Amino acid sequence: MKKRLLFVGPPGAGKGTQAARLCEQHGMKHLSTGDLLRAEVAAGSELGKEAEAVMNRGELVSDALVLAIVKGQLGELGDGGWLLDGFPRNVAQAEALKPLLTEIGQPLEAVVLLELDDAVLMERMLSRGRDDDNEDVIRHRLEVYRDKTAPLIEHYRNQDLLIAVDAQGSIDAITARIEEALTGG
Numbered sequence: 669m670k671k672r673l674l675f676v677g678p679p680g681a682g683k684g685t686q687a688a689r690l691c692e693q694h695g696m697k698h699l700s701t702g703d704l705l706r707a708e709v710a711a712g713s714e715l716g717k718e719a720e721a722v723m724n725r726g727e728l729v730s731d732a733l734v735l736a737i738v739k740g741q742l743g744e745l746g747d748g749g750w751l752l753d754g755f756p757r758n759v760a761q762a763e764a765l766k767p768l769l770t771e772i773g774q775p776l777e778a779v780v781l782l783e784l785d786d787a788v789l790m791e792r793m794l795s796r797g798r799d800d801d802n803e804d805v806i807r808h809r810l811e812v813y814r815d816k817t818a819p820l821i822e823h824y825r826n827q828d829l830l831i832a833v834d835a836q837g838s839i840d841a842i843t844a845r846i847e848e849a850l851t852g853g
């Protein structure tokens with residue numbers, strides 16, 4: 669199975685849930701920039717203070733800040749595989765990531781795109797109850813996804829790394845679909 673992975677998909681697609689399951693099942697390291705940022709906010713660090721307002725508006729924190737966090741984690745990736753969840757979030761981050769992975773001799777093997785309908789997305793996010801999950805903020809996060817993050821789909825398709833998976837249905841069914849997609853081919 670391919671084990672050096674990125675997840676791309678709209679907010680609410682279930683990236684965090686699926687990433688955690690996959691990593692637990694297959695002994696990979698789960699690196700979520702959203703979780704790392706929320707931990708900084710909770711700890712009240714300088715970095716967290718800088719990120720909090722931006723996150724609550726549903727916008728992206730600066731590339732510099734996110735890259736600093738990611739760079740700090742690269743040494744912890746180990747050799748059992750890893751899954752980057754929520755990073756990169758735009759083409760500039762993807763371009764910054766590539767040489768970092770080359771440098772540690774661990775190039776990306778696949779980018780999993782989680783696909784689903786907008787109506788299902790909104791429903792999933794409203795039921796989650798996070799600070800940045802009220803309806804206006806969600807709408808804004810979807811816009812940010814379309815503008816900034818969705819161009820990654822073409823970016824990685826051009827590099828022959830993209831694997832699209834239907835992210836609707838039960839959590840178990842989606843996990844099984846992802847595993848199958850990463851095992852085949």
Ligand code: AMP
Nearest residue numbers: 701702723726727728729734754755757
């Ligand atoms: P997530 O948990 O991935 O939905 O991320 C929650 C929030 O953290 C996002 O709405 C952004 O404000 C911020 N964030 C997470 N990852 C990134 C990233 N790679 N680049 C910029 N902002 C990010």
